[in-house]
Amino acid sequence: xxxxxxxxxxxxxxxxxxxxxxxxxxxxxxxxxxxxxxxxxxxxxxxxxxxxxxxxxxxxxxxxxxxxxxxxxxxxxxxxxxxxxxxxxxxxxxxxxxxxxxxxxxxxxxxxxxxxxxxxxxxxxxxxxxxxxxxxxxxxxxxxxxxxxxxxxxxxxxxxxxxxxxxxxxx
Amino acid sequence: xxxxxxxxxxxxxxxxxxxxxxxxxxxxxxxxxxxxxxxxxxxxxxxxxxxxxxxxxxxxxxxxxxxxxxxxxxxxxxxxxxxxxxxxxxxxxxxxxxxx
Numbered sequence: 520x521x522x523x524x525x526x527x528x529x530x531x532x533x534x535x536x537x538x539x540x541x542x543x544x545x546x547x548x549x550x551x552x553x554x555x556x557x558x559x560x561x562x563x564x565x566x567x568x569x570x571x572x573x574x575x576x577x578x579x580x581x582x583x584x585x586x587x588x589x590x591x592x593x594x595x596x597x598x599x600x601x602x603x604x605x606x607x608x609x610x611x612x613x614x615x616x617x618x619x620x621x622x623x624x625x626x627x628x629x630x631x632x633x634x635x636x637x638x639x640x641x642x643x644x645x646x647x648x649x650x651x652x653x654x655x656x657x658x659x660x661x662x663x664x665x666x667x668x669x670x671x672x673x674x675x676x677x678x679x680x681x682x683x684x685x686x687x688x689x690x
Numbered sequence: 691x692x693x694x695x696x697x698x699x700x701x702x703x704x705x706x707x708x709x710x711x712x713x714x715x716x717x718x719x720x721x722x723x724x725x726x727x728x729x730x731x732x733x734x735x736x737x738x739x740x741x742x743x744x745x746x747x748x749x750x751x752x753x754x755x756x757x758x759x760x761x762x763x764x765x766x767x768x769x770x771x772x773x774x775x776x777x778x779x780x781x782x783x784x785x786x787x788x789x790x
Binding site for chain 1: 691692696697700703704707708710711714715717719720722723724726727730733734737738740741746747749750752753754756757758759760761762763764765767768769770771772774775780
């Protein structure tokens with residue numbers, strides 16, 4: 520029951536943000552909706568017992584690829600009028616508020632982990648080595664799928680060199 | 691009870707939204723983002739079946755898909771930058787240098 524509710528809520532968010540990504544006029548807003556969409560896809564991976572893939576999704580997609588998109592949108596989007604500055608202190612207040620929220624969260628995590636120190640670590644240490652999700656994926660990657668893994672790394676190297684050469688002003 | 695069919699329907703819907711984005715929009719950056727949505731739909735399918743069959747191979751292939759998506763994004767955005775430097779546009783209707 521709980522799984523069904525979680526699935527339907529996450530699916531609704533994924534599809535809603537996907538529609539917003541392809542329908543928004545402003546490209547910057549579109550990129551930001553893409554971040555939210557990727558975060559909800561990561562939540563779906565957690566629901567599917569794939570926490571390692573969820574972490575990869577957040578790190579690579581929401582953290583890496585989307586920042587790349589944002590850079591390109593900022594470099595390319597010249598026709599947008601510069602925003603009018605009405606209240607110069609508004610953003611400072613917003614930034615201070617967000618920083619305080621992050622500080623609170625960090626403090627809560629610290630208090631939580633110091634009050635319950637050993638349970639999580641003991642639970643993972645008690646498991647055999649090839650039953651956890653990350654261990655399974657890593658074991659497969661470095662045994663049965665070693666050659667595709669190396670080819671993927673080669674592909675990333677080629678893509679990196681290609682992107683540098685394409686984006687350079689003159690060779 | 692959530693079956694793999696539910697995940698496949700979600701994945702198909704996400705895929706179709708991505709295809710609509712590729713077909714309907716004229717901004718090439720939006721088109722690239724729609725391609726990322728399509729690749730995410732593929733990943734949802736792979737991981738749903740990985741969970742259903744209790745087999746981590748689907749997750750390994752999802753990692754490969756993510757690596758290919760990263761490579762595609764890097765090269766594609768490099769092409770967009772190089773093109774924008776020459777033609778000052780990101781509209782694909784004006785990208786007809788190699789059309790015969």
